[in-house]
């Protein structure tokens with residue numbers, strides 16, 4: 001048996017191929033000499049199977065690598081011993097191979113071995129070459145001293161030198177014979193086998209490793225602890241993973257599979273299929289969990305990408321806008337540039353043109369003369385500027401005074417009207433040849449005689465049947481001025497059919513009514529004010545069954561809506577015609593009335609079954625004061641106020657009557673609320689009151705004519721209307737003196753003047769007859 005080689009081989013382990021030899025690997029080394037051929041032949045013939053490798057234990061106490069290095073250094077100092085091979089092998093005898101390491105003086109370490117007295121070495125290409133004789137003087141064989149004996153190990157046996165301990169072992173490999181194994185420590189434990197062919201320590205295949213003593217012992221330990229675990233290959237693989245620590249392998253398996261492995265499988269059957277499927281399930285769960293987490297991450301990424309995408313879309317939009325804006329700006333700048341270029345060109349051309357003729361030379365004497373003359377003008381010019389300045393400030397003062405006066409005049413005039421009552425009610429008795437049921441007592445009182453009873457009623461003014469149209473208009477005259485001053489003014493006529501409403505409002509061509517006269521007066525006042533320019537616009541509509549119809553619309557009376565914006569009430573879409581003269585106004589009104597009648601005929605109704613509203617907007621602009629004013633004159637011919645019971649209306653007529661009654665009742669409710677100074681005034685209870693809201697609230701002025709028929713046959717209706725005025729006549733109405741004294745609140749003064757109206761319109765069922773004339 002050969003002796004072991006020096007452990008100084010170990011540094012070469014660092015350069016070992018990290019290759020795990022496969023059981024089927026073939027030896028590719030080709031010996032060069034005949035002796036090598038012999039060796040090769042032996043190997044090929046399978047004689048190598050009979051070769052024995054004697055692993056000489058040169059270290060039994062497990063020395064550290066450091067100690068080994070130290071020994072190596074000592075060895076290096078020793079004289080070179082001739083490593084002649086002495087052993088021979090006879091035919092049929094056991095063949096010995098002697099492994100050696102030769103360190104050439106050029107620093108190369110060669111693996112060598114002897115066979116039948118022939119020494120060969122492994123060259124760089126891993127081929128066997130005859131050992132050159134001259135090398136004996138160019139290097140030395142490396143051997144080591146046995147630690148225990150202090151004997152130098154022979155170099156004749158060229159074996160890999162390792163210390164014999166439990167890490168050392170040997171295995172028999174089919175086709176290769178017995179190979180030496182050793183468990184090296186390279187960060188972790190790694191089991192290698194000595195490959196004499198290559199002279200390298202190669203990684204062991206798992207199949208081989210299972211048979212290594214070092215591994216076998218540990219596999220045995222695991223199996224004894226976990227009898228249920230019987231697959232030695234698996235245990236070997238697990239040992240590799242756990243750095244050949246059997247306790248760790250036991251712990252891992254026990255943790256994974258529990259007590260099931262503590263007992264041997266019945267009949268020695270492997271339960272690996274079950275365990276493997278269990279393991280596969282665990283693995284699958286783990287994979288599923290990983291996939292879920294990946295999915296969540298991906299979903300988050302998708303969300304983020306979506307958000308990012310929408311953000312980018314917005315950004316792109318914004319940038320597109322910016323680019324457009326910049327392009328526009330650029331175009332403008334280009335245009336400016338062009339323009340400037342044009343200017344520069346024209347200036348250059350001008351410069352190029354011939355110089356202007358030289359100025360006439362003025363003699364110094366003449367210049368002094370001119371200066372003297374100019375000096376004479378300086379004084380008067382200064383005075384003139386001063387005068388002009390004074391005049392300007394005077395004009396400004398006058399303008400301010402004028403403005404103040406104009407405002408004051410309007411204010412005083414308005415107060416005067418307020419004292420009379422913002423809403424005034426007049427009673428007009430129609431002419432009649434029949435026996436009369438009315439007796440006029442004085443300018444403010446009237447008596448209704450019916451079935452022997454005499455009842456007295458009071459109004460702001462009572463007009464007898466003989467009263468003229470002029471007299472009627474005189475009652476409304478003050479409010480026309482108010483309209484020109486910028487206040488809203490409204491004139492209404494109320495009464496039963498045939499009581500003279502239209503006569504009062506329209507009159508005839510020869511003897512016009514309130515509306516024409518009001519318009520004329522309005523135009524007259526406007527024309528008087530030279531420094532104020534006025535714009536007049538007229539509109540006409542009817543309210544029938546709570547529907548607004550435009551009477552000036554060219555395409556027929558379209559129904560309209562009322563729109564409220566702040567305090568203003570408007571009718572969008574209503575035709576408004578600008579007029580300048582009386583003729584203009586009359587022409588427009590004529591057209592409106594015509595349309596009113598046509599519409600009434602179409603609907604098979606009498607025109608008096610709807611309310612007619614004519615509005616004249618007056619807008620003034622004072623050139624001197626700079627003040628502007630805007631007022632509206634509204635002329636309203638209300639529908640007949642007959643009681644439904646009297647007309648015995650049915651069908652369409654009943655609907656009309658109900659609509660009329662509703663709007664007139666709403667009008668009464670508005671006046672009641674105004675009288676009580678109520679917080680809420682129900683203007684929106686009907687289209688009529690809603691439309692008239694600007695004429696009935698605030699500083700607006702209203703004149704109401706109550707037309708009554710003196711005919712005995714109309715006595716009931718006449719009394720009915722008059723009875724409604726009962727509270728006014730009976731003393732509920734404040735006297736003028738009281739009203740003047742009680743001017744605490746304008747609203748109170750306003751409604752005091754409307755006492756007759758709200759009672760008259762709002763309290764249909766009040767038949768208290770305490771106003772009987774004694």
Ligand SMILES: Nc1ncnc2c1ncn2[C@@H]1O[C@H](COP(=O)(O)OP(=O)(O)OP(=O)(O)O)[C@@H](O)[C@H]1O
Nearest residue numbers: 430431495496497498499500501502503504608640
């Ligand atoms: N004060 C008056 N002087 C002379 N004639 C009058 C007077 N009042 C009314 N009449 C005449 O009485 C008739 C009816 O008057 P008017 O048409 O004005 O009534 P109405 O109340 O408008 O009726 P309707 O509601 O049907 O329109 C007319 O012929 C009108 O000329």
